[in-house]
Structure formats: C-alpha cells, structure tokens
Amino acid sequence: MTNAHIEISIKGQWVTVPAVEIGGRSIVVTGRRLRVATVHDEDWLEDELDDPESCIRRLKACRSNGAKADVFTFAQKLPAETPKYSYRMEWNSIAAIRLTTFADWWEKLPKDTRKNTRRAAKRGVVVKFRELDDALIGGLVALNNDSPMRQGVPFAHFGKTVEEVRKDYSSFRDRSDFICAYLGDELIGLMKLVYCGKVAAIMQLLTKSRHYDKRPANVLITTAVERCAQRGISYVTYGRYRYGNKDNSSLIDFKDRNGFVEVLVPKYHVPLTLRGAVCLKLGLHRGLVGTLPSSVIRVGAALRAKWYSWRLRAGVAQW
Incomplete structure (x- = not known):
C-alpha cells in the first residue's frame, strides 16, 4: 500500500x-x-x-x-x-438501457422521440465518429462556450482553454467513442461513450442550445445505441437516474423518452x-x-x- x-x-x-x-x-x-x-x-x-x-x-x-x-x-x-x-x-x-437489439429499443421509444431523431437528419444534422484531435478540440471549446449556464446553474466548462478541454476529454481514449453531430462544418453536439466490458457509459452529452430544434441529442443517443448493439453491449448507461430525493426533473424526462429506465x-x-x-x-x-x-x-x-x-x-x- x-x-x-x-x-x-x-x-x-x-x-x-x-x-x-x-x-x-x-x-x-x-x-x-x-x-x-x-x-x-x-x-x-x-x-x-x-x-x-x-x-x-x-x-x-x-x-x-x-x-x-x-x-x-x-x-x-x-x-x-x-x-x-x-x-x-x-x-x-x-439510468440504463437494457439492450438486446437496436430494433427492439427503437420500437419501444415514444413516437415523438423517433420523430425527433428523423427530424435531425431532415434538418441537415450529420453524425460522425471522430478522433480527439486538434480540430475536434477546437469544436469542443466552442461547444463549451455556447452558454454560461446549463440546467439552471453555471456551466463549469464555460470559458475553458484548449489545453483544459484536451485534458478533460483525454481519459480512457483507448476504449472511447467520440460521436459528433455536425450542421455543415459546425459541431453542434457531442457524446463521449466509454466502453466498460458489457456496459457502455455516456461520460458526456453536450449540445448547442441554439440548435435545439435540430434535435442533436436524440440522434447522438440513437447512433450510440446502434453502435452498442453492433458491438454486443448489454447496457448503455447515462449517469444516475435519480439523484438523491430529486425525483422530478427535465433530465429524468429526457432519459425516459429515450428508453432509459432506473436500474438499482x-x-x-x-x-x-x-x-x-x-x-x-x-x-x-x-x-x-x-x-x-x-x-x-x-x-x-x-x-x-x-x-x-x-x-x-x-x-x-x-x-
């Protein structure tokens, strides 16, 4: 020791x-x-x-x-x-998706969620898998600086430098996917997905608020679930479902609509x-x-x- x-x-x-x-x-x-x-x-x-x-x-x-x-x-x-x-x-x-097949997860989603995912493609959102290179880090800096507040509190990553952002995103790079949503050349959403055996854990899901109508978060989750199904992953997790006694929030609603359930x-x-x-x-x-x-x-x-x-x-x- x-x-x-x-x-x-x-x-x-x-x-x-x-x-x-x-x-x-x-x-x-x-x-x-x-x-x-x-x-x-x-x-x-x-x-x-x-x-x-x-x-x-x-x-x-x-x-x-x-x-x-x-x-x-x-x-x-x-x-x-x-x-x-x-x-x-x-x-x-x-908060977890018990994953058997992509089709099974997709068919169980509410109609509005499936519609939002299709809407992203119709409005020009393109999803790409990227490496954590200088170009992506530059996009992440802009993504962080989209708003000084998120979910009603100051956003801790607002105003961070290129090197600070590089450090934040460099963990577990050998078993992570960086799933990026683009509108033209602009990065409007990113998910960092970390593979932990039969579990894939969402470490970060961040989108630009001014492009909310493009529904980048929905298409990022859909892409992640599809990739995990291809890899034989059993669970996709997204942090806690319930934080302490906080049992009613927009984040819980979002997770519900995207197929996440509470697993104890x-x-x-x-x-x-x-x-x-x-x-x-x-x-x-x-x-x-x-x-x-x-x-x-x-x-x-x-x-x-x-x-x-x-x-x-x-x-x-x-x-």
Whole structure:
C-alpha cells in the first residue's frame, strides 16, 4: 500500500486529492468534515472491486492524515444487481438501457422521440465518429462556450482553454467513442461513450442550445445505441437516474423518452472511524439532495435557477 496524491475532476474542475494504492487500484479520499474513500474513476472501470475486505483493512490501518478516511464507499457494476456483501448497503439509481437489439429499443421509444431523431437528419444534422484531435478540440471549446449556464446553474466548462478541454476529454481514449453531430462544418453536439466490458457509459452529452430544434441529442443517443448493439453491449448507461430525493426533473424526462429506465445496483458504505459510523447512522453521507424532501429540493432548484439567471442578466462576471 502506497500513499500519493492524484488529480481528479470534481464538478468540472481538476483538484489534487490524497490517494492510496491498494491492489492495483487508486483509492481517493475527498471531503472535509466527513472524509470519504472511493475507488478512483469507479464508474468508468471495466470491472468492480473484487476484494473489498482487503481495502477496508488497509484503509483502517492507514496512518497518513491526508489519506485517512471515515467511510469507504464502493458499488457493484452492472449486470450485478443482487447484493454480494453484508456491509451497509443502499441502492444506486442508474439510468440504463437494457439492450438486446437496436430494433427492439427503437420500437419501444415514444413516437415523438423517433420523430425527433428523423427530424435531425431532415434538418441537415450529420453524425460522425471522430478522433480527439486538434480540430475536434477546437469544436469542443466552442461547444463549451455556447452558454454560461446549463440546467439552471453555471456551466463549469464555460470559458475553458484548449489545453483544459484536451485534458478533460483525454481519459480512457483507448476504449472511447467520440460521436459528433455536425450542421455543415459546425459541431453542434457531442457524446463521449466509454466502453466498460458489457456496459457502455455516456461520460458526456453536450449540445448547442441554439440548435435545439435540430434535435442533436436524440440522434447522438440513437447512433450510440446502434453502435452498442453492433458491438454486443448489454447496457448503455447515462449517469444516475435519480439523484438523491430529486425525483422530478427535465433530465429524468429526457432519459425516459429515450428508453432509459432506473436500474438499482448495490452501493456499500463501510464506516472506518467512529465519526464515519455516526455520520452513516444519521444519513449525513447522502448530502442535502439525499436528505431533504423532494418538494423542498424542487423549490430550492427553481429559486437557485432564478438567482443565477438574474446574476447573468446583471452581468455578474464571477460566479
């Protein structure tokens, strides 16, 4: 077991955090009041943690103040939906398409979704698979700068430089597809799809808001599902289906309309210290979105969006 520091991306920003190398995996430690250890890039790995007990023992024995954690969290990966361990467990809500054939997925979509996909082609949208070269990175910079706000909050990637964008998109390049939607020579949408064994995970799906009427997001998802069916992929995932108690959002509606369903996968929370045990008992590890009622979250999100919108109109440069 070796201690180190590595860079990770949190909400679009790169930060350096303590890390412990255990069994060939990097375990990173984040948080202030509650220090949580997680498997680095767990969502994008090809396999799940196979010996959690060894990690738990070594984390408990860790003497480094920086790498010392209160809670160790890890999850099973699809298709493993049945709990394997007796640790404290909660369900991880995954947005997933259970893929058998492309035709089966397509026929089950709502008529409006199929119409939107066809509309993209009729309005001149062309989909291409690209390598992450300088030309694509230039298009990604413009894509990031389409709007300073997305989904009612400041967009973390707005204003990033070419090198910052290159760094953001360079992970897992050997097993990723960059699926691009073009209108003429203009990049109006991109999906980064990472292959993790029998699962293909959407790491990024970004479109230009002023070309919403061209429905680039729909055609990108359709192209991704078709490619995954050709490769024999069993699941296409798109982040969380439900974030904590936030059970009603435009993103959930979008995922529903494109054939994603909620799949529950075991996620484990193991206390490493007394502080960790108390926080788990009180549910503090879930954060505000995991503890507040959904009605309060909806009101708070609406007020937050109005606040940021006002700041944007007022010309406030710094968020």
